[in-house]
Amino acid sequence: MNFCRIWIIFTAFLNLDFWFLSFIHELNETGYAASIFLILGLTYLLLRANGKKLQWKLPKYYLKLKNRFSRVIPFIYVLALGLSLFGGIIHSPNNYDALCYRLPRILYWCQFSGWHWIGGINERMDYSAIGYEVIAAPILSLFRSDRPLFLINIIAYSLLPGIIYSAFSGLGIPKKVSWNWMWIIPLGYCYATQAGGVGNDMFAATYFLAAVALGIQAIKERSAFDALLSITSAALLTGAKSSNLPLLLPLGYILWKLALTLLRKPVFLLCTLSLFAICSTAPIMVANKYYDGSWFGDLSNAAQMKVENPVYGIAGNILQLTIASLEPPLLPVKGKIDALLEKSNQVLLFDKIKRVFPRLELKLKEMPGEEFAGLGLGVSSLTLASVIIVLISYGDSIASSRAIIFGLLCWIATIVFMTRIGSECTGRLLAAYYPGLIIPFLALKGQEDVIRQSWWRIGVVAAQLCIIPSLLLGPSRPIIPVSGLIHNIQKKIPESPFVKRVSSVYSIYSNRGDFLSVMDNQVLVIARCIGFGGSSNQIQYPLWKPFFKKKVLDLGCDKSFVNHIGAFDCFVVTKSGLDERFHTNADEFSQRLHSQILWRGAIPTLASTPDDIWYLLGPARALNESKY
Numbered sequence: 001m002n003f004c005r006i007w008i009i010f011t012a013f014l015n016l017d018f019w020f021l022s023f024i025h026e027l028n029e030t031g032y033a034a035s036i037f038l039i040l041g042l043t044y045l046l047l048r049a050n051g052k053k054l055q056w057k058l059p060k061y062y063l064k065l066k067n068r069f070s071r072v073i074p075f076i077y078v079l080a081l082g083l084s085l086f087g088g089i090i091h092s093p094n095n096y097d098a099l100c101y102r103l104p105r106i107l108y109w110c111q112f113s114g115w116h117w118i119g120g121i122n123e124r125m126d127y128s129a130i131g132y133e134v135i136a137a138p139i140l141s142l143f144r145s146d147r148p149l150f151l152i153n154i155i156a157y158s159l160l161p162g163i164i165y166s167a168f169s170g171l172g173i174p175k176k177v178s179w180n181w182m183w184i185i186p187l188g189y190c191y192a193t194q195a196g197g198v199g200n201d202m203f204a205a206t207y208f209l210a211a212v213a214l215g216i217q218a219i220k221e222r223s224a225f226d227a228l229l230s231i232t233s234a235a236l237l238t239g240a241k242s243s244n245l246p247l248l249l250p251l252g253y254i255l256w257k258l259a260l261t262l263l264r265k266p267v268f269l270l271c272t273l274s275l276f277a278i279c280s281t282a283p284i285m286v287a288n289k290y291y292d293g294s295w296f297g298d299l300s301n302a303a304q305m306k307v308e309n310p311v312y313g314i315a316g317n318i319l320q321l322t323i324a325s326l327e328p329p330l331l332p333v334k335g336k337i338d339a340l341l342e343k344s345n346q347v348l349l350f351d352k353i354k355r356v357f358p359r360l361e362l363k364l365k366e367m368p369g370e371e372f373a374g375l376g377l378g379v380s381s382l383t384l385a386s387v388i389i390v391l392i393s394y395g396d397s398i399a400s401s402r403a404i405i406f407g408l409l410c411w412i413a414t415i416v417f418m419t420r421i422g423s424e425c426t427g428r429l430l431a432a433y434y435p436g437l438i439i440p441f442l443a444l445k446g447q448e449d450v451i452r453q454s455w456w457r458i459g460v461v462a463a464q465l466c467i468i469p470s471l472l473l474g475p476s477r478p479i480i481p482v483s484g485l486i487h488n489i490q491k492k493i494p495e496s497p498f499v500k501r502v503s504s505v506y507s508i509y510s511n512r513g514d515f516l517s518v519m520d521n522q523v524l525v526i527a528r529c530i531g532f533g534g535s536s537n538q539i540q541y542p543l544w545k546p547f548f549k550k551k552v553l554d555l556g557c558d559k560s561f562v563n564h565i566g567a568f569d570c571f572v573v574t575k576s577g578l579d580e581r582f583h584t585n586a587d588e589f590s591q592r593l594h595s596q597i598l599w600r601g602a603i604p605t606l607a608s609t610p611d612d613i614w615y616l617l618g619p620a621r622a623l624n625e626s627k628y
Contacts, residue, residue, distance in 0.1 A: 001217065002047070004163055004210050007155065008229050009046055011135055011236060013039040015279045018134040022114035029548070031113075032138040050225040074161075076464040077183045080192050080471060081158060087477030088150030088196035094476055094512040095370060096606065098198040099541040101125045103146065104552075106137045107544050111551060117291045120554030121536045121581060127288050127297020129281045131240030132200035144547045146513070149198050156206040157195035160186040163209040164435060170216035171439060172400025177447045184382065184460060185438065189327065189373035190431045192467045196477050199370045201431035204240035207233045208247055208432045212406075215254040218261060224268040227258040231272050235280035237432065242281045242296060244432050246416040250409035302536075309356040310419035316357035317418035317426050323362055324374025324427025329466040331366050332498070338363055361424035366502075368470045374427030375434055378466030382459050386450050387441045394446030407440025475509040482506055505607045512605060516542040516572065516614075519599045523570050523618045531555050533573030533589075535580045538612070539605055543572060557581045565593065570618030586615045595619065 017039060021031040093099065105125040109115050118125045132152070139148050161182040168178035186192065194202040211233040218226035234251050237244050262269040277283075288297040298305065307313030331337065341362045354360050368376055375383075398404055414433050423429060450456055472479045486503045493499055511517075516524070524530075532540045533555045543552045553568070555561045559582065561568075571593075578584050590597050595617045602611040 001162070001166060001213065004159055004166075004206075004213070005047060005226075005229055006043060007159060007206070008210055008214070008233050008236070009043045010039065012232050012275055012279050013042060014138065015131075015134050015236070015239065016275075018115070018130075018137060019278060019283070022109070025113040027114045027137070028110055029141045029144075032141045036138055036142070050223075073180065073183045073460055073464065076461065076468075077161060077186055080187055080464075080467055081154075081195065083468070083471040083479055084157065084192060084195035084477075085154055086196075087471065087474075087479055088154060090479075091196075091477040091510075092513045093146050093149055093198040094509050095198045096512070096539070097371075098200075099512060099539045100537065101128070102133060102200070103136070103140070103149075103198070104541050104544065105130075106133050106140055107547065107552070110137065110141055110548070117287060118554070119291075119556070121557055121577075122554075123292075123298060123302065123536070127284070127292060129239055129242045129284055131236060131238075131279075131281075132198075132203060134239075136198070140547060146198075146547075150196050153195050153197060153199065153203055156203045157186065157191065159206050160191065160209070163206060163213050166213035167209045167216070167435070168403075168439065168442065170213055170220075171403040171406055171443070173403050173439070173442045174399065174448050177442055177451060180451050180460065181438070181442060184379060184463060185435055187464045187467050188379045188434060189368035189376035189467060189470065190324075190370075190428045190434070193368055193370040193373050193470055193474065193476070194428075194431075197370055199428070200240055201428045204237055204244055205432040205435065207237035207240060208244070208251070209435055211237060211251050212254060215251070215258060219254070219257050222261055224261050224265045227261050228268050228272045228275070230258065231255055232275045232279055235276040235278075238281045239279050241429075241432070242285070243417060243421055243429055245281070246413035247410070247432060247436070249413045249416070250406050250436055253406055253409055304358045305421060305423055307357055307420060307422035312353045312356040313420065313422055314415060314418045316353045316360045316422060319353075319362060320360065320424065320426040321374060321430065323364060324372065324376075325380040326377055327364055327368055327373065327427075328377050329367065329469045331364055357422040359422055359424045366505075367474060368467070369474060370428065370476055372425055372427055374430065376466055378463030382456075382463040383438055383441060385459065386447065386456070387444070389450055389453075390441075390444045390446040393449075394444070397445040398443060399445045399447070400443045403443035404440050407436060407438075407443065410436025410439065475506050478506070483510070501607075504604065508604050508607050512539070514542050514545065515539070515603055515605060518601070518603060519614075519616050521599050521616055523598055524572070524616055527569035527618070529553065529567055529569050531561060531568045531571040531573075533571060533581060534577040535574060535612075538574055538577060540572075555581065562593075570598075570616060571595070573615050573617065575613040575615075586613075586617075590615075590617050593617065 017032075017035050018027070021027040021035065024031075093103070101122050101124045105118060108118050108125070135152050136149050139152075140146060164182040164185055165178045168181065169175050191202045191205065211230050214226045214233060215230035217223065218230055234248060234255060237247060262272055285295045289295050293299045307316070341364075365372060410433060414430065414437060417430070417433070421429070473482060483506055486499065486506065489499055490503060527550065529551045530543050531553055532543060534540060540552060544550055553561070555571070555573075573586065573589065575586065578586060578589055582589065586597060586600065597615055598618055599616040600613060603614045604611045
């Protein structure tokens with residue numbers, strides 16, 4: 001658990017550092033260079049002061065790892081970890097949400113040397129939780145590159161098996177059962193597909209399990225230090241994603257027992273309360289209330305994420321969760337399946353749900369991807385089969401009442417989530433919830449006998465291997481050179497719609513991080529201040545490259561940028577962005593600014609939506625006399 005402790009302490013210090021540097025307006029390369037070594041030193045000293053040894057004998061440690069991973073089940077996990085690591089090394093980040101608002105807002109904050117309410121058209125830059133960003137900010141600042149960002153998720157993913165074992169066995173689940181499932185759960189699609197990328201769903205699951213494992217350890221040993229880390233981990237869980245707030249309910253079942261331990265040490269209690277307040281989503285919620293009038297932001301529900309009718313919210317989320325749980329490793333007949341789902345969508349009940357849950361989307365993908373994937377067919381089927389066999393053979397007798405209570409509270413937390421949040425990404429948004437949902441099933445008597453049966457051992461390997469095709473061929477980070485294969489296939493069947501779609505998807509993902517290079521215009525290359533006028537769901541990230549040498553300013557929606565137009569070297573706008581912001585078109589916009597259209601063309605950024613038209617306008621001139 002020492003590696004887990006290091007991760008919790010280090011990321012908690014990064015949260016403190018982020019707000020401190022923002023307060024003194026030094027959230028930049030200089031501020032992080034001065035503080036990062038201090039953070040590493042404080043982490044080491046804090047562990048040493050509490051008797052946590054960080055040394056081990058390398059020969060013995062190597063033999064221990066060799067013996068452990070020589071077995072098939074752990075080896076498949078290590079294989080997935082290795083493929084994720086390699087994919088992260090050879091591919092730049094291309095997660096759409098990350099490029100759309102999570103990474104650009106880091107650059108906005110660093111541009112002004114501190115956190116601030118950005119107030120652009122993309123409201124998610126302001127109201128979304130920032131737990132991932134406070135860890136990514138020093139990497140972007142110090143390395144001036146986004147390539148190392150995948151290490152955040154790789155570290156979190158590598159910690160999952162050990163934390164799962166500690167949490168499950170600590171709750172009373174038999175150790176052999178915990179040992180087997182510690183290698184199975186991390187190979188759920190939502191975890192493995194994000195391990196080599198910059199998604200922030202799997203990343204949060206580590207905090208949830210760490211809060212459980214360290215909390216149980218603190219209760220056993222009456223350790224105020226582990227109690228502090230457990231509560232801090234719970235705070236980091238909510239700081240990563242506000243949608244994880246319901247998980248404080250099951251965590252409260254464990255954490256309230258730590259109160260007596262902390263009350264005996266007032267200094268630890270004060271530190272715990274302070275860390276919880278700073279590391280949780282509380283600072284962003286306060287900012288949301290102050291600037292937007294709502295604790296969770298998006299007061300007008302422009303993103304249509306809030307569900308007003310709890311019953312329809314639960315129904316819609318269950319439908320999407322079912323689809324995410326049944327997703328196979330490969331689905332070449334996606335079109336036919338979607339046609340069947342479309343027919344089922346015509347029923348009256350679905351129409352009623354859709355009115356309350358506008359983002360409801362019942363579709364499968366050709367293969368699992370980090371944007372939508374849940375646990376997937378392999379892990380879901382294995383869980384279901386294990387439960388059915390246990391209930392048939394052993395009845396509903398319980399091996400651990402504590403695990404049952406904790407698991408039921410996790411199910412209640414999931415229901416709370418479903419009553420309030422309505423997104424098409426239910427599968428991945430529940431990444432931190434899945435371990436808790438599985439726990440009560442593993443607490444049934446008979447699971448130890450099930451894992452000894454030959455069918456189960458075969459099923460485990462089959463379930464684990466389900467993720468391998470996605471890690472090898474997934475468009476986000478393909479290991480196999482798919483582009484060359486597609487090119488050869490296109491020569492033989494150039495008119496195939498399926499081949500055209502596959503070619504388009506891989507091309508979009510590979511170019512997404514730098515898609516504006518297609519403009520190939522010297523004005524954009526030498527520009528130092530660029531005005532962005534895209535829509536609320538379009539990417540501005542490539543405009544910042546090379547990092548910290550360019551300034552990007554959102555044009556807003558109120559036309560006030562015209563008063564400072566001399567500061568801009570050029571503008572990058574889109575057809576939908578101009579319509580959404582100013583209800584105009586590119587020709588009229590350029591005339592009003594006395595500028596010219598230097599480049600225009602369709603640029604694909606999402607495979608699921610039509611290509612928008614992008615424009616490069618310039619050179620910008622000071623037009624104080626202009627009236628827009």
